[in-house]
Amino acid sequence: CGLLYRQPIFQGNMLEKTAVDQLQAGMDRQQVMVLLGTPSIRDPFHHDRWDYVASQRIGRTGAPVVKTMTLWFENGQLARWEGEYFPEQDSDLAKNAIRYFGPNLAKDKDKKRGR
């Protein structure tokens, strides 16, 4: 029933168009990592395949929306990549963060947080 509150669930990486556009075949794993960050799924049985999966489930009804961007490597070099990813949505995510999760707690001076 649509009444029950379902907390928003965000999963996986958020890729940026500018970064994905800079992908070129032949890059090694380290260069891809610097560009896109650590992939969320590294299947233990496929060492030459990285899946940048991202999923979002917001609101009270509906299944999560999943978008996967898969990269294949051949002997250590990026061979091909395909898939889709969520478009840039940083600003409205930032706006809604407080609505989803409530206000940030005051940072207490002595404890460094986030580091």
Next chain:
Amino acid sequence: QTAFAPFTVSDIRIDGLQRIGAGTVFTYLPVERGDTLDAGKAAEAMRALYKTGFFQDVRLDRQDGILVITVVERPAINKLTLSGNKDLKTEDLTKGLKDIGLAEGETYNPLNLDRVTQELTRQYNNRGKYSVQITPSVERLDRNRVNLTITVKEGKAAKIRHLNLIGNEKYAEEDITKGWESHTSNWLSWYKRDDQYSREKLSGDIEKLNSWYLDRGFVDFSLDSTQVSISGDRKDMFITAGMTEGEVYNFADVTVSGDTVLPKSEIETIVGFIRPGNVFSRGLLELATNAITARLSNIGYAFARVNPIPSIDRDKRTVGVDFQVQPGPRVNVRRIVFKGNTRTADPVLRREMRQFEGSWYSQAAIDRGKVRLDRLGYFETVEVESEPVAGADDQVDVVYTVKETTSGSISAGVGYSQLSGLNLSLQLSENNFLGTGNRVSTAVTRSDYQKRYDFSFVNPYFTDGGLSLGYNVWWREFDYSSFNVAQYSTNSGAFQVFMGIPLSESDSISVMLGADTNEILAYEGSTPTPLVDYIKAVGQRTFHTWKAQVGWGRDTRNNYFTPVVGSTQNISAEIALPGSTVEYFKLSYDVSKYWPLSQALVLKTALNLGYGDSYGKTFTRNICYTAPTLVDTNNDGVADTSVPGPAGTDPCLTTSPDFKKTVTAQGLPFFENFYAGGISSNGRVRGFTDNTLGPSWSSSYGYKQPLGGSMLLAGSVEAIFPKLFDSPSARVSAFLDFGNVYDGYDNFSANELRASAGIALLWRSPMGPLSISYALPLRQKDGDQVERLQFNFGGQL
């Protein structure tokens, strides 16, 4: 130690060993048979053996080819006694000494003793006790053992006699030092100890002085000298601080630079509250930088840093600020780890999380997780840290460290009294039963006048999404209830099922369905006549009710036991469904809000309303009755036996000869009335005995019995002082309670409201929450039963 020529070691012999085994020495010795031993290696061997800490003296000799090591073992400590220490507890000290290596059975190393004396002096000096004398003494025993005694003469703590700020033209010294921790002796110092000098307190105060001026525009404020001096006899402290205030500066234009990730205009709106022209303030700058870092850390930039670069214009006395944003990498959370939950199961904590593993870092979600754990009431403290993952600069593990505490109450009692004979009672309520997060409470009480069996169970996470389901069932037999409520006894039982549906992070709906039966035994002489008439009007003693209840609740408090901010609200409607013996409904609304006025004061305002009425038919009945007459059967002149009169005429009409009166039953049934007064009823007015406020009925011999009422209005304003006790499990507050119950809203009159004021202590004891209050009635009418000191164990807060 002779500097001998290098030689090959054919064998090694060790003399002087007592406690330490030869094997032990060999493991630490860097020399083996067959090595060539030169001066360098010999020195290295000496150092290694000294490093073990076992030996007082080590000597290497050579007897043609054999390396002879003579050692003198250090004595072992037989007994270690500490005396004269008041400020530092003996347990903490012994533990501290153990870490340094001074414990019974350890080897005694004079260096450690000297280190300990110095460490203790430093700790006492830090507490302002400058005239402390610590004298360690070593007593030699046989078998190479020693007894250690450390005598401490603490002396009095140095008192701050004089605190003088020089150069503060624009602000008076009293205003500046109001929030300081170090003060000159004042009437509160015996308790607050704020006139005791300590270096940390003073450095904290100096920091406050800096931000006092920097928050008011004094960009050039400089603290020239802070002078701490002590009197010759080390009893008095004198603190002077010289400063130059400089001029007040205003803000010039505010710009944002660097990679702001979000559109620059958004960031500029965040810092919009700093408008050119208002007075410069470092506090505002911090607020702005925190706001930006918080916004960025909510979308994955956990290591975002913002540095405000000021550009000061001396002659126009303005400060332009450029916020330079360095977002750092977008970070993912790899794993969420819980520490310290030795009793609570992992899913109970994990289901409160709003941040998920393998997803981008959101500071708001992580903070929400901490608040939700605080609100469970299972933990005294919850700390959250994010630790970078080795080898991946864009991944962190989020670690929640919790400190578990009692999350329920247990009380058992066996007693005997003439009034109630043998009485046995067991009450257990546990919000985190066996660490599974389920709320279980059961109560068994048996005595002559009362039997009670309750059991209730709630699983707050029946579904993983947070839908809670629970049931409770009870059977009670009351004979002349002892809650100083009206004199009647009841046998009642109920079975209820309830479900809670979350609507949002803080709102939820609760639905309850239940059936209960309530048999009431009223006694003509002692039970108040309105009650007897009510039962007579209804015509039967047992009341069967099918009950349904719907409620809406909102709870935004930041902590379960000691909230400082947020509020709780509940509206609920309870209906006795058609087909019940009496069809009635009860509406209730309660709200309590916490206003954090300052670090040391939180105001709590609470209001509690209740109203009930019946919606079914009104019962009327005529009563025909002839009183029994007293007859002298054994004609000894005394009328000793009563002969019941004839049965009432049926159907009894107002015109029947033995008609007495017509009785009606309407409105809320009396056993569902609201009560007010005391500490544990739903209309809390402390200072009056429980449940005694509102309408009452006195029997012929004048014993007043409260009836409760179908309308309740109660509220309180409470000033809470979180800082008075430094432990999170105790809380002191001063309160003003008011309230009363009325029979229906037309009898409501404001000046019937009772009021009281007093102080209350809430203590989370290992056995359960205990609240004690001492209150003086402010508005009371004669006949009110006053009870100044009251306490309530295990109840709701």
Next chain:
Amino acid sequence: CASIKNKFKDKDKNEGLPVSELYDRAHGYMEKGRWSNAGEVFGRLIAQYPYGPYTEQALMEQAYAEYKAGKHEDAISSIDRFIRTYPTHRNIAYLYYLRGLSNMARNTVFMARAFNLDTSTRDLAAPLQAYTDFNTVATRYPNSRYTGDARQRMVFLRNEFARFELNTGLYYLRRGAWVSAADRATYLLETYPQSQYQNDAVALLGEAYTRMGNTALAADARRVLEQNDPQHPWLAGHWPKDPSVFKRLNPFTGESR
């Protein structure tokens, strides 16, 4: 009230006795199962006779007595002191083994067995420490007579850690956080290979991929599972089963599902 305390336990009844008598008294307590008294008397023996044949034996038995008396922290500190003083003692392996036992029993919930609570879902700090202790016994003293039992306990502990990972993964699967579930399964396969829950982890991985719509990886996971455990219920489609409604409404069933 310190003085009252002294009246009952007269402090110095263990002072000044010959070492053998003290040792026999402590040993007497051990036979009678009065562990904390035994531990105390051993303590006094060590303090009064800091060296000699009795002392080494007393230190070891003190640790054992404290372990049996449930004072796990004291036992561990006695063991550490022994290891520091006699690092090459012949039955040092026993000490490390005892240290593992104390760590394993350290903070089990009071009625854990009575309600078969799943200790793997509580704070794993102490069991992890126990694992390292048993590992020391198994690697450094391979032919000591405790190595066999130490290895078995290591396997048991590893399965506990693996079950914790699996349960947490299942929890995330139910919540619809499929990436979290897949990560937990991968972590289990990489950190605890050949654990009892190896196949369950592969099944969890496959289920997460299926729900994620990643058919390629799901098919590969299914193929791997078919080779390793053809009868696994996931292959037939009825795994993972949600906890029964009865279990969720009855507080006394414990939760080791």
Next chain:
Amino acid sequence: CSSIKNMFGGRNKDKSGEPAKLVDFAPTVTVKRLWTASVGKGEKHLGIGQHPVVEDGRVYAAAVDGGVSAFDLNNGGQLWHYASELQLSGGPGAGSGLVVVGGLEGEVIALDAADGHEKWTAKVNNEVLAAPVIGGGTVFVHSNDGRVTAFDAETGARRWFYSVDVPALTVRGTGGMTLGPGILFVGGDNGTLTALNVNDGNVLWTTPVAEADGRSELERMADVDGEPVLQGTTLFASSYKNHTVAIDGPSGQVMWDSEHGGARGVGVSNSAVVVTDKTGNVIGLDRNSGGSLWQQASLLNRNVSAPAVQGDYAVVGDFDGVVHWLRLNDGAFAARSKLGEAITGTPVVSDDIAVVQTSDGKLAAFALQ
């Protein structure tokens, strides 16, 4: 149970800090109290050790709450009174027709010695506790942050300043100063004695009175708070770290040093140097060699002030407001007189009259028969 014990236990005063009872003795000299006067409310427990100054037959005294007054040395008649709400804690110092006093908020006020009218005022940026020194047309003020500032005596314009570095923890009070021929000798809170050229404040020499070493801040305290005493070309100064030195004025060479001493200063006679240490012992040293002659130990823990020399007696005051006279040759008690509140300032002796100021602003002058 231990906490209950603490609550009651705290009451028993630990005996170590108990001030010694006064021992009775046969007085060997009779003391005549010439006059007493009041200067105001005095310093109470601000721990300044404020004392008057005597300049050609007049006693000038200031009190933290009571302004500045001038009295005739012999009959104590009040010559003039300068009222002020300021908390005048430093001095006064007198010389070349001026009386200069310093305040707790860094004020410096110069008054005309004749009739006490205000000539000029100036400001330093910390408390002035030590008495200003006037000489050679310049007024020298040593403020609590260790800075010595020189003002022109006529106009109060600032000429130069020199900063003595001050350790984190010091004994209450600022280093006293004395004028030599063209040289200003300044005691420092860091245990040193510095000689400054009067005209431009350049440092001629700096000699440590006591080494400021030790493990804790407390052990490193070595303040030289009392005014150094110049006799001929030798300078005598003493430090809190139980150390007294005689220094050759022009060169700064240490002639002798002794293991006894105290922060509040020295009393020098033609043959002896008298000091009080921090526990209250009064010690007499030989003036030429520094060897200790005698020690008067029955004033223990009575917070004894620094001694002054009156004839062949040493005068000290204590926490109970009692003035003691000790014989210079053997340190025995010679006379005693109860005055009133605690005496923390060093008595001032001129033409064989000793003037003592108590911490509640009472002045008294004594002469010996």
